[in-house]
Amino acid sequence: MGLLLEHEGKQIFQKLGIPLLPGKVARDLSEAEQAAKELGYPVVVKGQILHGGRGKAGLIKVVKNEDELKEVTPTILAGTIKNMKVQCLLIEKAAKIINELYISAMFDTFAREIIFIMSTEGGVDIESVAAKTPEKVQKKRFPIDYPLKTEEAAKLAEALGFKGDELNQLTDILMKIWTGLHTLDLQLIEINPLAVLEGGKIIALDSKVIIDDNAIFRHPLYQEFMEKRIPDDPLEEKAKNYGVAFVRLDGDIGIIGNGAGLVMGTTDLIQEFGGKPANFLDVGGGASTERVLNALSIVKEVGETGEPIDVLLVNIFGGITRCDHVAEAVVEVRDKLGLKMPFVVRLVGTKQKEGMTILEKAGMNAFTEMEAAVKKAVEIANAKK
Structure with a gap:
């Protein structure tokens, strides 16, 4: 999965015309000082890392002068979250914020x-918002x-309570997000x-x-992004060698699925039901014993090197792949690796009835409906807290 750093995502936003604060990338203290001087204090120093929770980890700081910049920059550059390293800094001009919103759009290829x-x-x-105040979260689906x-974009903006010029700004941003998904090979x-901001301008503070x-x-730009990456999580390198797409997250529900859209939809549904995904892992086409072994070994290491995995959710849309073969592979590999956490498996496709029987005999929770499987996984994880 090609997750980008904040400053890389903002380069794409810039191409789309999504408004941003002035900012510059810095890779050391000297470059940070030069960037802050050009932008003018106060500035925000933001560690660029492929993980959430930067603010809580102390990797985002507002600085008012050069002395403060010199104090925080080395610490942020040396920062890590869950074994992931800060790649560089984004120095942005500070601004007075009146209100903050959440907006996302993603492909559900399934x-x-x-x-x-x-x-x-x-x-x-x-x-957290969806779990505590679900009425504050709105969803709208459109055919690809x-x-x-x-x-129609304006109606989405109106539903958030916007009017006048701010309504027009938000509508424009929503249309540009739509364009980006369709023209720039973006999945999220x-x-x-x-x-x-003070004065009514709407801008993207993060990406x-x-x-x-x-x-x-x-996309030459995307190739450039990948070439500049500093290797951090060894599991991502291992997954790349196995030919599977993997990103470590910070939850307790392990995820394996086939198809990036299906896996992203699974992570989204887990969050909607009050759970926290531990990873993104797309095994790609097919689900042979070897591919299942590689995938489960990675998720096993996620739990051993980070937060423990309380339950493993396998979501497979079989297509022409026989579900009984998938089920046999999952059971065989679980036993081979000695995995003790509960399994929740959702299977749809050829020979799914036979596959369900194999899973149930092995003591696994088996489902054909994705929503029911996700609810069960969240229930198991939450019961262990």
Whole structure:
């Protein structure tokens, strides 16, 4: 999965015309000093790392002068979260914020839809908002090939309570997000927060962008992003060698699925039901014993090197792949690796009835409906807290 750093995502935002604060990338103290001098104090120093929770980890700091910059920059550059390293810094001009929103859009390739998720509660974990105040989170689905009209985007903005010029600004941003998903091989755009500044201007304060790994060859800019990466999580390198897409997250529900859209939809549903995904892992086409072994060994290491995995959710849409073969592979590999956590497996496809029987005999929770499987996984994880 091609998760981008904040400053990389913002380069894509710039191409799309999504408003941003002035900012510059810095890779050492000297470059940070020069960037701050050009932008003018106060500035925000933001560690660039492929993980959430930067603020809580002390990797985002507002500095008012050069002395403060010299104090915080070395610490942020040396920062880590869950074995991941800060790659560089983004120095941005500070601004007075009046309001913060949450906006995201993603492809659900399984349902062949684009999902917009929006909330008036930005700057916080959207899963927490969904769990505590679900009425503050709005979702809207559109067919992938649907020609979204400006007036429809305006209705989404109106639903968040916007009027006048701010309504027009937000509508424009939503249309540009739609364009980005369709023209730049993006799978997810998340802006948290999207900020309303003093004076009414709306800008993207943060970016979370996922690009399609299979389309990197079409985009020289994406290739440049990947070439500049500092290797941090050894599991990502291992997954790359196995030919699977993997990103470590910070939850307790391990995830394996086939298809990036299906896995992203699974992580989203876990969060909606009050759970926290431990990883993103897409095994790609097929689910042979070897591929299942590689995938489960990675998730096992996630639990051994980070937060413990309380339950493992396997979500397989079989297609022409026989579900009984998938089920046999999952059971065989679980026993081979000595995995003790509960398994929840969702299977759909050829020979799914036979596959379900194999899983149930092995003591696994087996489902054909994705929502039911996710609810069960969250229930198991929450019961262990």
